[in-house]
Amino acid sequence: MAENGNRAKIRLNHLRQIYYIRNQQTKRLEEFVALDDFSLSIAEGAFIAIVGPSGCGQSTLLDIVAGLARSKGGGTIEIDGRNVAKPALDRGFIMQGYALFPWRNVLRNVEYGLEVKGVSRKKRPEIARKYIDLVELTGFEERYPNELSGGMRQRVAIARALAYDPVVLLMDEPFAAVDAQTRETMQDELLDIQGKANKTVLFVTHSIEEAVLLADRVVVMTPRPGRIRRIVDITLPRPRTNADMRASADYGVLVRRIWELLHDVEPTERGGAATASGGDIADEIDLSAVL
Amino acid sequence: MYMARERKEIIIDPTRPQNPIAAVFKRIFMASAAIVAFLIVWEVAARLELTSVPTFFPPISAIAAALADEAAKGFLWTNILISLRRALIGFGFGLLVAIPLGLAIGWYRFFGDLLNPLLQLFRNLPTLALLPVFMMFFGIGEFSKVLVILWTVLWYTLLNTISGVRAVDPQFIKAARSMGTGNLRLFATVVLPAALPFIFTGVRISATVSILVLIAAEMMGANSGLGYAMFFYQGNFLIPQMFGYIFVMAIIGTALNFILEHVEKSAFRWRDDAGST
Numbered sequence: 001m002a003e004n005g006n007r008a009k010i011r012l013n014h015l016r017q018i019y020y021i022r023n024q025q026t027k028r029l030e031e032f033v034a035l036d037d038f039s040l041s042i043a044e045g046a047f048i049a050i051v052g053p054s055g056c057g058q059s060t061l062l063d064i065v066a067g068l069a070r071s072k073g074g075g076t077i078e079i080d081g082r083n084v085a086k087p088a089l090d091r092g093f094i095m096q097g098y099a100l101f102p103w104r105n106v107l108r109n110v111e112y113g114l115e116v117k118g119v120s121r122k123k124r125p126e127i128a129r130k131y132i133d134l135v136e137l138t139g140f141e142e143r144y145p146n147e148l149s150g151g152m153r154q155r156v157a158i159a160r161a162l163a164y165d166p167v168v169l170l171m172d173e174p175f176a177a178v179d180a181q182t183r184e185t186m187q188d189e190l191l192d193i194q195g196k197a198n199k200t201v202l203f204v205t206h207s208i209e210e211a212v213l214l215a216d217r218v219v220v221m222t223p224r225p226g227r228i229r230r231i232v233d234i235t236l237p238r239p240r241t242n243a244d245m246r247a248s249a250d251y252g253v254l255v256r257r258i259w260e261l262l263h264d265v266e267p268t269e270r271g272g273a274a275t276a277s278g279g280d281i282a283d284e285i286d287l288s289a290v291l
Numbered sequence: 292m293y294m295a296r297e298r299k300e301i302i303i304d305p306t307r308p309q310n311p312i313a314a315v316f317k318r319i320f321m322a323s324a325a326i327v328a329f330l331i332v333w334e335v336a337a338r339l340e341l342t343s344v345p346t347f348f349p350p351i352s353a354i355a356a357a358l359a360d361e362a363a364k365g366f367l368w369t370n371i372l373i374s375l376r377r378a379l380i381g382f383g384f385g386l387l388v389a390i391p392l393g394l395a396i397g398w399y400r401f402f403g404d405l406l407n408p409l410l411q412l413f414r415n416l417p418t419l420a421l422l423p424v425f426m427m428f429f430g431i432g433e434f435s436k437v438l439v440i441l442w443t444v445l446w447y448t449l450l451n452t453i454s455g456v457r458a459v460d461p462q463f464i465k466a467a468r469s470m471g472t473g474n475l476r477l478f479a480t481v482v483l484p485a486a487l488p489f490i491f492t493g494v495r496i497s498a499t500v501s502i503l504v505l506i507a508a509e510m511m512g513a514n515s516g517l518g519y520a521m522f523f524y525q526g527n528f529l530i531p532q533m534f535g536y537i538f539v540m541a542i543i544g545t546a547l548n549f550i551l552e553h554v555e556k557s558a559f560r561w562r563d564d565a566g567s568t
Contacts, residue, residue, distance in 0.1 A: 015481050049443065067471075068468060068469060086471065087468055087469050087471045088470075088471040089471055091469070092305035092469075092470075093465075093466065093469035093470075093497060095462060095465070095466065097462050099460075099462040099463055099465065100466075101463060101466075101480075101481065101484070102484075102561045102562065103484040103487075103559075103561050104484075104561075109542055112467070112470070112480070113470045113482070115476075116467075116470045116471060116472050116476065142561070144561040145561070146561060146562075164470065170469075186387075221533070
């Protein structure tokens with residue numbers, strides 16, 4: 001689970017995104033830098049959470065990595081050393097609104113990526129059922145999305161993204177639309193699924209607790225322009241669950257530290273295993289550039 | 292544990308009544324009571340000659356007898372078949388033009404925006420006002436009548452198809468695109484199924500409207516068909532026959548709408564949000 005060695009599975013180099021928005025007073029188009037100079041190396045199987053205030057370009061980042069938007073600063077995305085620009089099945093995208101196809105039942109939704117992949121009609125249901133089982137929805141294959149609860153829909157969306165076996169999972173606030181209790185259940189399940197499927201994950205969230213619970217590293221962003229403020233290593237032992245974390249003092253310390261980073265409070269350094277890997281973010285970027 | 296809780300959220304038809312036989316009777320009663328009452332009032336009023344024009348107001352029983360006579364002679368069936376054939380041809384060709392055109396216009400936003408003002412203008416032309424124009428150009432034969440139906444069907448279906456394509460949730464497109472779906476597949480597996488309920492609504496509305504338009508067309512110039520028969524009997528003061536044909540048209544229109552509504556409901560059950568939480 002932890003990042004092993006220095007072989008980067010995914011490398012994001014200097015991603016940048018600019019929008020043009022009309023100023024209300026001057027009525028002129030003004031440049032708005034949503035994301036600026038975002039660089040990150042991610043080891044295979046690592047779980048990276050990105051936290052930041054609204055409008056810090058997190059979703060923009062995921063769109064760029066997914067290939068749905070272009071980085072307008074000449075930035076590049078490498079997966080296994082190859083440059084990628086267009087969307088493809090090596091990246092699985094899971095959205096906040098699930099985006100299940102309502103005219104397809106659970107099985108057919110999960111099969112969608114397999115169709116795109118060119119998997120034969122015979123093999124599709126077999127593979128799809130395996131992933132439906134993984135998200136514990138066996139027995140619901142024939143149900144339509146409108147017959148499922150929010151939590152179940154999100155599990156279908158996860159199964160759909162896992163089924164075509166992408167290298168990396170991009171998750172854009174996937175649990176923001178479900179209630180608090182379901183959210184905790186889904187977090188524990190994601191930890192469990194991640195343990196089984198061992199995917200590299202890029203996870204955007206507004207919840208610090210969620211980020212600390214799930215991730216190996218938490219990327220803390222600054223707003224307008226969205227830049228990396230600090231990367232905090234989460235050294236908490238795995239497997240983790242919500243229940244364990246609530247009892248863990250280290251967890252509380254890490255949540256507090258990230259909260260301070262987000263609220264621009266000078267971090268209070270504390271000893272012990274939970275201290276974040278210090279160092280300025282500039283070091284991190286330099287390091288990844290050298291590798 | 293949470294699974295058990297979520298399973299319970301799926302409730303299948305909680306409104307289902309206890310006794311199925313009672314339920315069937317209730318449904319039949321609800322569906323027919325108002326109509327039966329209306330027919331009885333008509334019958335009694337006509338027999339007691341409560342209206343000032345009893346000649347023009349025959350009892351239901353007389354209308355039924357006239358209709359049975361028409362049926363026995365075969366006129367009724369011939370007229371129904373002729374009218375339905377016209378409606379079907381115009382309808383079929385209308386859909387063949389409207390659906391592909393609507394998909395294209397909806398998909399290519401530029402063409403849609405370019406054509407929209409013209410389409411709105413055409414749509415708002417009263418169809419019946421166009422009938423004499425069609426007759427001038429194409430005579431009073433079959434072609435004019437089929438064309439009038441085609442014209443009617445075209446606008447309802449076309450505009451619904453366009454808005455259906457444009458109303459596709461961008462989230463669905465984003466989800467499909469993120470998997471590297473190409474344009475053709477995106478269109479076939481996302482845009483088309485998402486637009487289908489809109490298209491079908493257009494089809495259902497135009498089916499009903501096309502019957503109305505056909506009747507009007509047959510009254511204006513024809514020598515066969517339901518509209519013609521009704522017009523003919525009215526001209527010859529055979530009032531029970533005239534009413535008989537009016538009823539037949541109402542029944543055909545209602546039946547058509549009923550069938551299409553059921554097809555719509557069962558085909559697009561996924562649209563029903565009743566089961567969602």
